[in-house]
Amino acid sequence: MRYVRWIALAAVLVLVSSGAIYAQMREPTPTGGVVDTGAPRPVVDGNRIVDARDGLPWVPRGVNWSSFEYACAQGWGMSALDTTGDQDQYDREAEVIADWGVNTVRLPLNQDCWLGTRGAPVSDQFDERTPSDYRADVADFVSSLNRAGIVVVLDLHSRKRMGQPEFGNVAMPDSQSLTFWRSVARDYAHNPSVMFDAFNEPYSRYNPTGSKLVFDLTWKCWRDGGCQAPVEDDQTATQGRVTYTVQGMASVVAEIRDAGAAQPILLGGLDYSNDLSHWLQFAPDDDQLVASFHSYDFKDCASQKCWDEVIAPIADRVPVLTGELGADDPTGGYVSDYLAWADAHDIGSLFWVWADHPSDPMALVRNESGSPTAYGALARRYLREAANS
Incomplete structure (x- = not known):
């Protein structure tokens, strides 16, 4: 584990309703300086995220924008927009998202498409696609979102599936995940309006019948790595006979910092980031971490009792962000109940998912122009009210 190196740049005078207080703001100072993106500059300050531009509390609220994690592995484009070379299309998409009151967008990424490993990105018969193309498309959309006043969370979400066109999640980072983060962090170290999500959803694995635990992800391995996880992703049955060596969250954090990036890093817990029970005990040493829930x-921590007993005590110590929020029936009451609880604890939420998937009850939109589904209407109303409060 390594301690983050920060340079105190200035003491910022912050005015609040109870009077004037002084806050010592720390901004990331990566090699090459910090660019002015026009979007908030999130910095962890105790158990809050603040905007380094003015030192005021800032709560991330927004959506997950899905497709960078799978389109490039399916061979039909880099994202749902397939906009290689068309910045205007990403600009229009960012404007539509911003109109909902969104201040944060989480972008799930594909490790193999970024690195060019395991045959990714996949090209169709008409167009050859390269890792450089993929990275350029991601950069174009990040720039568009930032210009629209939106912070971006870059998330290591998936890999190209072995022998399959779809995408899948392995249980934990592997050695190439460190290469991925070294590259991503180097590319975005200068951008203060970007945060990093170290690994989408860590998990344990059972055999195909569910009768035997073949990989038990412990909190120690979550932090330190070294255990052996099945090579098969979560869309592929496994007996756990062929494994790889897990890289822990401490190694991922260190890789990002060693690449010169000082921005906040999100760390999801066990059981697909739903179990944060020992997050405080095992989190790596770093003062810019955010607990991602x-x-x-349909997960175990889905009651106010769990939120009160597990999530709230963490939020008293470090910022908590609901990196994904959804439900089997997202208009049935669960999402609204959780949002009310999260707001009372200053916990932001990112809705899953901004995608026009007709068969998915959690799809927020019906088309690229942002026409909302019933769930989308709920999300848009909440986001606009939060933005105007």
Whole structure:
């Protein structure tokens, strides 16, 4: 584990309703300086995220924008927009998202498409696609979102599936995940309006019948790595006979910092980022960490009792962000109940998912122009009210 190196740049005078207080703001100072993106500059300050531009508390609220994690592995484009070379299309998409009151967008990425490993990105018969193309498309959309006043969370979400066109999640980072983060962090170290999500959803694995635990992810391995996880992703049955050596969250954090990036890093817990029970005990040493909680009604921590007993004490110590929020029936009450609880604890939420997937009850939109589904209407109303409060 390594301590983050920060340079205190200035003492910022912050005015609040109870009077004037002084806050010592620390901004990241990566090699090459910090660019002015026009979007908030999130910095962890105790158990809050603040905007380094003015030192005021800033709560991330927004959506997950899905497709960078799978389109490039399916061979039909880099993202849902397939906009290689068309910045205007990303600009229009960012404007539509911003109109909902969004201040944060989480972008799930594909490790193999970024690195060019395991045959990714996949090209169709008409167009050759390269890792450089993929990285350029991601950069174009990040720039568009930032210009629209939106912070971006870059998330290591998936890899290209072995022998399959779809995407899949392995249980924990592997050695190439460190290469991925070294590259991503180097590319975005200068951008203060970007945060990093170290690994989407860590998990344990059972055999195909569910009768035997073949990989038990412990909190120690979550932090330190070294255990052996099945090579198969979570869309592929496994007996756990062929494994790889897990890289822990401490190594991922160190890789990002060693690449010169000082921005906040999100760390999801066990059980697909739904179990944060020992997050405080095992979090790596770093003063810019955010606990990422994935809240769904079909997971174990789906009651106010769990939120009060597990999530709230963490939020008293470090910022908590609901990196994904959804439900089997997202208009059935669970999402609204969670949002009310999260707001009372200054916990931001990112809705899953901004995608026009007709068969998915959690799809927020019906088309690229942002026409909302019933769930989308709920999300848009909440986001606009939060933005105007």
